[in-house]
Amino acid sequence: MKKFIAITLGILTAIGGFVDIGDLVANAETGARFKLSLAWVVLVGVLGIIVYAEMAGRVAAMSKRPVFDLVRERLGPGFGFANLAASFFINFLTLTAEIAGVAIAISLVSSVNYLLLLPVTGFLVWLVIWRMPFEWMERIFGLMGLALLVFAVTVWKIGPDWNHIFHQALHPAVPSKETPFTYAYFGIALFGAAMTPYEVFFFSSGGVEEKWTKSDLNLNRANVFVGFPLGAFLSLAIMLGATLVLAPRHISVDSLSQVALPTAFEVGKVGLAVLILGIFAATFGAALETAMSAGYIVAQFFGWTWGKFTKARHAARFHLVVLMSIVAGVLFGLSGVDPIKVTEYSIVLSAAALPLTYFPILVIANDRDYMGDEVNGPIVNGLATIYLIIILLIAVATIPLMIITKAGA
Amino acid sequence: MTAGRVLYAGLRLLDRQMLDRDGVPCGNVDDLELTPGADGDALYVTAIHAGPGALLYRMGRRRLGAWLQWAHDRLAPEGEEISTIPFQHVRDLGGSHVTLGLGRKDLATFSQERWVRDHIIGPIPGSQHEAE
């Protein structure tokens, strides 16, 4: 019975944890501009992250080392450092966006300007990392994140014509107002939002922190196979809400408040309140994960002690990186950058940098020295290789597309 | 010099995580020191380099790396930490780690950690506890 509860808890946590500000913005923006013509990208993305997150978790359980730790070791310091620099930069953008997301969520219920809330938000994020036990963190924010299911309630309340919906989703076409270039650009953004690299860093480091072993592999798989698809379900609900409520009114999404508008309009005050709670939880959880990821990847590259599972005094440099990343994220936010723009850039660049994160996982997951007999089977390798080719193509196409479309204008 | 093990140094030694005698991570193997053997033919691994500047030096940034090492030597007040670890201190090469018979406090890789601990992180209330 205890095992059952543990698994259920893990799955519930996973659902709430798999949507962040990138998903909120990308799915709402895409739904408002492209309706359902990019819905298929969400499905492609979720399969990709399932394949790679399962591998990352398996690497953590079998080798007792998180993936990034092994990148320098297995692929050399040159590649490792390039990887570190790029991943750290993109992670930093994401961290800034998530912290801003928390502040915005609070501002929506308090009407205090979100800029004023940035410092206290940063402090809270740091404080939770500093003092809250790992499992509590996951459980509380994961479960609170379930509030985002109100997006599904929104769609249900609208009661759309499902035949029409499925037809639209299954027959993707570039809308007349858009060009193939903006279509591709937003497709990449959606893909980047679905396959976020920091999830992998956090997932595999977390697995080592929680001391996963071979017997935890099934729990890992349950988390991954149930959690991510449900995250995709939420993403599609967000997209559908925007398609049905915002698109017909020519509303394009450039703020988090607009993401909540369909729910407010259709469901009412309670729905809106629940949704804002969900946004708070999702962005706060993601802020925790990205801040810790900053510490993880730097500490692991240089071989320092790291993690929440040791006295803070004994992982001083790790905690310093976490602290400074949060401070820098708050300062960057205070400079007045548009958090939505930062979010857009972070997900698009995440997509472009995916090969850096996923190629090492694939290499290590096939290495018997680290994996024992839990190396990849042929099906996993086949899928993973197909995705590797996809993300390499995306990596090549992203910067040109960003220039051609002027970042999706 | 006694006969040593034969293995692929690039694969099994370089960039490996080092653990100290208590099993605590204490840096990576940044570089290796190779010395010609008595017969003049083969090169033997005689020491591990780890610490500020060592990795930069190996990656080609010789001047920057050497400068960092020099700066660290000048600034390190505790004195005895080594960045060149004689290979006889390696106790175990099993798993995917290089386990040393030394404590991490003896190594140059620890001095930055000590500084951050003493001057920044340590003073924050709660640093004595596990954040877990």
Added chain:
Amino acid sequence: MRRPRWGVPASVAVLLLAGCVSHPVGPARTHGKYSGKASTTAESALSAVETARLSAQTGSRDHAFGPYLSVILGESEDAVTGVQGTFDSIQPPDEKADQLKQKLDDLLSTAADHLTNLRVAVRRGEIKGLEQLAAPLAGDAKDLQRFMDGLQ
């Protein structure tokens, strides 16, 4: 002489960060380009106007609370004045463009005024009557749409 290895990634990073901070707007040398910018400006304004309309409806239905409406209506107002300011900073290349600018400016100013009314009303707590107060925005939306169609 070895090329600096960090040059390219560093400059890409700087460019990207700069892109986050402001919406870089270049000059419009031809009427076509100017007309294009007018169109995107009107499009952004339309989105803000429609957002405000929907928010007002939501408020009148008693489906949203004060702080939320205050934020979203404030953002709509800022969006319109923002794109207006950006558009005004572009030099019209010819006389036809001058007329275009005049027309769009009028539309934007009118819309901004209506949005201000809404924002002020919410701050005062007058939420039930928002939909009625937002009635003129329907006309603004139509005008903006007609303006964009006229540019085709």
